[in-house]
Amino acid sequence: MSATSTEFCQHLEHGITVIDTGFVRPRFDAAYLIVENGHAAYIDTGPNAAVPRLLAALEAVGLERSAVDYVIPTHVHLDHAGGAGLLMRELPNARMLIHPRGARHMIDPTVLMEGVRAVYGVEVANRDYGELVPVPEERVTTTSDGMVVSLGGRPLRFMDTPGHAKHHHCIWDEASQGWFTGDTFGLAYPELHTPRGPYVVPATAPIQFDPKALHESVARLLAQRPALMYLTHYGAVGNPEALAVQFLAQVDAMVDAARELSRVADRHEQLRRAFADIYIAELRRCGSTLPESFLREALATDIELNAQGLGAWLDKQ
Template structure:
C-alpha cells in the first residue's frame, strides 16, 4: 500500500482501498494531541487504516475521536470493527444516523439488497457501536481538538439525510463526504481536474444537494476534502462542476425512465447507467482521456450506484 499523504495543516490522508481499489476512499487523520480521524470506510478497509496509522507513527489505541460524515457503509461500515482497537475513542455522527450505528441491522439489510452475494466480501463484519460511545452532532455543533483547531458540524443533506460536513478552522477547509460529489485524482496526470455528483440511493435529493453545496460555497473555503478521494485546493471548480453535472444527471435519468415506463427498477437503472456513462465518456473523449485509463473502472462503479439513486428519486417523486 502507498504511504499516507501529507496534505499540510496537520492533516494526513490514508488510502483505505475500498472495494480493493486505490484512490477510492480515504481516512483523514488530524495530528493533534487528541488524535482524531474522519471516515473509516468499510470493515475490509480497517487493516489498511491501521497500517496507515502505523506508517504515521500513530497507534489506534490513542484515537480519541472518530467522525463519520454519514452512515453509508463505504464511509462508516468499519466503525464497530475499528472500535475494538480504540478503547478511548468516541464516535461522532449525524443525529439521523446514530441509531443505525448502534443497531446496524437495517444498514446490513439495505446493503444485502443492493450487493447480494458480494456483500460479505465487500462489507463484513458490520459491528454495532455501543450507545455510550456515540455522540450525535447537531447543525452548528463544534468539537475542539488541540489548541488551534475547531471542527464545526454542518448538516448537508442531498446525498443522504444523515449527512453532515465538517468545517476545519485551521485549514479553512471542509470535509464534505459525498455532499459535493466525487473527485477523480487519477485524471490529474492528464491535466484534468474532474468532479462528478454522487447520487446514490435511497435519499438522493438534487434540490437539497444544491442548497447544501451553496451553503458550503458561501463559507469561502480554501480546500475541499472529499470522501472519494483526496483534497482539492480549487473549491470554485468543485462547485461549478457540481452545478454543471447535477442537472444533466437528473435530465438523463428522466429521459431514460420516461422512455420505458413499464420496465423494472433494474431495467431502468441499467438504462440510466448507460446514458450517464455515455455522457461522461463523451466528455472525457473530448478531453483526450484514453479509454484504457484506470479511472474508467471507478467511474463505472460510481455511475452504477448513481443510476440507482436517480431512478429511486424519480420513482418517489
C-alpha cells in the same frame, strides 16, 4: 491488529494524513487522520478490512491508540463507515460523532446491513464489508448543524449537508480552511484527472438523493470560501468553486435525463447509457484523452449506482 507498511498514506499540511483504505482499487476510498497537539481524529473509515491501515497510520505519526478522541463518519454508507465499529474497539478513549439520522445504524447495524445486501447482493456485501460491529450507545454522540468540537484546541465544525443522503454531515477544519465532504461534493478519482485538473463525478447512490437539497448544501459549503475539499473518493482538491460548477452541471443534466426517461420500459439501462454519455462528454470537454473503454470501466460502479439513485428519486416524484 497491525500493518507492516504505510505506503498507503499521504501526509498533507496541517497534520492531515490521507489513508488509502484499499477498498475496490488504489486511491478509490480514503479515510483521514487529523492530528493536533497529541490528539487525533479519524474522518471516515472505509470498511472493516481497512482498520489495520488506519491503525498503522496512527502508529506512523507516533501516537498511541489512546490519543484518538473521535471517529467521525461523514455518513453511514459502508465505504465511509463500515469499519467504524471495529475501529472503535481498538480505541479506548474515542467517541463516535455521527449525524443523528445515522446514529441508530451504528449502534445496531442490522437494518443497514440488510439494505446493503439488498442493493449489492449477499455475496458481494459479505465479501466487501463483512459483519458490521455495533458501537456501544454510550460511546456515540450525535452532531447538530453548527456544532463545534475541539481536537487538541483545533476547532472542527459540523454542517448538516443533505442531498447525497439525509444522514450526511460535512466537517469544517479551521486550521486548513477545508471541508471534509464525504460524498456531498462528489467524487474525483486521481486516474481521471484532466489537463484542467480534477474531474468530479456526482454521487447519487440510492435511496435518498435530493437534487435541490444537494444544490443548497454545496452552496453552504462554498459560502465558507474553502481553500480545499477533502473528498473520500479521493483526496484533497483545490479550486472548489470551479469544481462545484462542473459537479452541479452534471447533476442537473442527470436530473433532466431522468425526467425524460421516466416512463420508458427499460428505464434503468437507459439511465446508465445517458449518464455515461454525460460523464464522458464532460471529460472530453476538460481535455481528457483517455480511451473511452478505460473511462467506462473506471466509472462503471458510479454509473450503476447513480442510475439506481435517480431511479429511486423518480419513483418518489
